[in-house]
Amino acid sequence: MPSILSLLVDPGAWAALATLIVMEVVLGIDNLVFVSILSNRLPPEQQTKARRLGIGLALLLRLLLLATISWLVGLTQPLLDLGIHGPLVDGHPAFDTAFSLRDLILIAGGLFLIWKATKEIHHTMEGGEEEGMAGGKPGLSFGAAIAQIIALDIVFSIDSILTAVGMTEHLPIMVVAVIVAVGLMMVAADPLAHFIARNPTVVMLALGFLLMIGAVLIADGFGVHVPKGYIYAAMAFSGGVEALNMMARKRRTKRH
Template sequence: MSEILTLFSDPTVWAALATLVVMEVVLGIDNLIFISILTNKLPAHQQTKARRIGIGLALILRLGLLGTVAIIARLTNPLFTALGHSFSWRDLILVAGGLFLVWKATKEIHHNVDPDHGPDMFEGSKASLGFASAVGQILVLDLVFSIDSIITAVGMTDHIPVMVIAVIVAVSVMLLAADPLARFIQANPTVVMLALGFLLMIGMALIAEGFGAHVPKGYIYTAMAFSALVEALNMLSRRAKKKR
């Protein structure tokens, strides 16, 4: 306990904690959008429960990964070389997660834009997505985002207590924002397509990262913020027209 008090008496530690909390919250947006879209396909009485389980699993995964920081750090060691790039376990996980996101977002977009997708396209109806299937898919993306988050955190600070606090704060914010975000997405069909576009972009960025092409996160989130701003203006315009 005295070591922790001594640690947090250092102003640089507080600065690192604040930076890490912001970074973890921003990185959690990707995960939260996916959870919101997926759980909205469940029956209404299961949606909140699925979100809480999904976000709870994200917390458990990240805290568990923090307990194996030495192993996580080794995930960046090269395994083999192909196409002029040395692939590590982290690269393979990012590529697999990116492909999963692109596949999932593409199927969702097809389901939303095809007026005659048939009774069996994309599991048929909203209620046909099983609870266990939804939680399983959330767990897959939780793992990808958690590994990327922890590796980024390890690069920012060497202090485990700082990482633990940042993860807990970020996941708590996700938990508070999950239901309002899901309701907002469900109430605004055009926002669903925008969010799916975000998932496609994030999936492609993960694949590019896995192949060694670093895409600055600032570019991605600036594009997302700009798109969200344009959509907000469109929503205000539609409301004004309805009032008139």
């Protein structure tokens, strides 16, 4: 492995670092949206603490996984094979039932994300946020919020680090990229959470994103790899449409 000094003077290493930071930030958006929505269910005095703790644990998990790269790469080895394979598409099965530990973790994480997003949609449709603020039904407890954040941190961290391992072989580059990306998540957490809290329609849109991400994780676990670019392009398009709707609502409000 090259020394850190040689990496500092290597333009290729800097290019790999910049690319990896962008990739880690993009992959961290899913994690950040989930943390923001979940922390907004807590009492106001606990929200910032929950967000910082959740993102701090995400950083710790990523660094621990980087320290055990050889074990992490082993997660992609087949662990369970049901012997069922889909029709060939471009020479590869459309889906596969030879599951690695990574696949099982992604499937479990996807199911959890779909369950949680569906539950939050029901909570929002039933007016649960207003009831909590009015002293009715209690909101989510701090411990429960942190436990759920940790569960998804594990899933997103494994996906994030395996992506990093596939992009570069230099551990220092991966460590710096992860620290920078999680640092940016920490900075963006409060503004994003406040923006979501102020705009109820954005909450529903974000929950829809989580449903889609959960479905993609399950598909990935079954060997159906949906290009991430399609997912984030759809999210960006939906976000742009919602931004236009928000501008239109503000203009109507001003006219009235």
